[in-house]
Amino acid sequence: MFKDGPHIFLVKFLHGWLPVGKLVSRYNSVKYPSACPSCDEPSEDSEHYLTCPNPERCKWHTALKTPLWHRCESVDTDPALLDLLQWDLNHWLQGTPIPTHRVPKQIAHLLHSQTTILEWDNFLLGWWSKHWTTLQLQYLQRNHIEVKHKNHGLSWSSNIIHLMWDHCYNEWITRNKARHGKDAANKAQRRLEQAHRRIRDLYDLKPKCSLQAQRHYYYPTVEDHFCRDTDASSLENWLETYQPMIMQNVRHQRTILDRRLHPIDEVFHLIRTTPPRNPTPMMASRQRTPILTTRSMTHISFPTESHPPLQHWRQQPQQQDQPPHHPTRPPQ
Structure with missing residues (x-):
């Protein structure tokens, strides 16, 4: 179903960590605005990116309905379940509440059970109620349809869920093009x-x-600044160079202001009733004259001897030692 790129989307989509405007604006609201790139919605969340009313973004609604109908028909889906699925999907995509008083007769009995009411926040994530598979199996047995691997149980529900995930991924690609641009010129303008x-x-x-x-x-x-640097690359280079320095300087100036200490006279008004008295002078300490003793030291001179002549330092050649003579022992 998915390759390496869409696999990353699927993990983030199922865990609610898609980088929509509401989420990424927490990191840097200036660099990543929270508004929807296609409409006037001030906060784009995971649900809005699927239900955006922009005409270009609404095309996936029709692109999902027709394949969903054919997929359900190919796996022998209960017509009442299929009508409930499409009827509730239309109201969720349009952002209107489900009018329970206008429920079609063929699916009215399904809405009386709390387990079959669709909550699309969880339904698109694949969190289906087990009651769906039970109703599908009862339909197959009631109409004497052969129970196969693909028309009941988890295989039947996962077959429909995978189709919806494919279309959710295609809508995410459309949303990213609206945010970052479709072609090279549009991407440069966004930068x-x-x-x-x-x-x-x-x-x-x-x-x-x-x-x-x-x-x-x-x-x-x-x-x-904008007149000097007109292209996006020059502005981004300036940001990469000077933004850390500017932020560090702002923090440093803030620290200086926080640590500034005012004199105590500015905080408390000191009132003196009597003039201060002169302090008593301290007693002068006695100065002791150091006793200096001079001792005469006798200069001791050592006699100097002349160095021996150079030939005395030369080493005499040593005679080679003769190997010791061992007498031959008589044979025993």
Whole structure:
């Protein structure tokens, strides 16, 4: 069903960790806005990316209904279950509540059971009630349809779930194109807009930096900066170079302000009723003159001897030692 790339999507989708706007904005709200890239929704969550009302994003609704019908027909699905599935899917995608008073007659008896009411937040994740498989098996036995491996039990439900996961992944690709751009020109424009947002946020921190940092890191105004660097690559290089320095300088200036200590006279008003008295002078300590004793030291001179001549230092050649003579022992 899935390859390596969609497998990562499936793991994040099932655990609720898709990088939608509401989630990634917690890391950096300037770099990653929380709004939907296709509509005016201020907070994009995992449910909104599937139910976005944008016309381009709604195309997957029709693309899901037709294959879902054919897939259910191929595995001998109960028509009442299929009608309930599609009827509830339409209301969930349109964002309207289920009108229980307008339930079709063929599926009215299914909605009376609490276990068959669809909750699409869990239904798309594959958390189906076991009552679905029970109703499907009863339909097969009641109509004398041969029970096969694919038309009942977990195989029947997983066959339908995999189809919905495929379409959810395709919708995620469409959403990413709306966020990051479809072609090269659109992607470059998205990068430029993101760099402008990040740089404007850093220029808001300019008054909090030291004067030396303001002269070295910033241009006079943010508009002068955009006139100097017009492409996204130059702006991103400036961000990678100076953003850590600016943030460190802001933290340093904040620490200086937090640790500034005021004199105690500014905090408490001291009232003195009597003038202070002069302190009593301390007694001068006696100065002891050190006793210096000079001792005459006799200079001892050692006689110097002349070095022996050079030939005395030469080593005489040693005679080679003769091997010891051992007398031959007489034979016994």
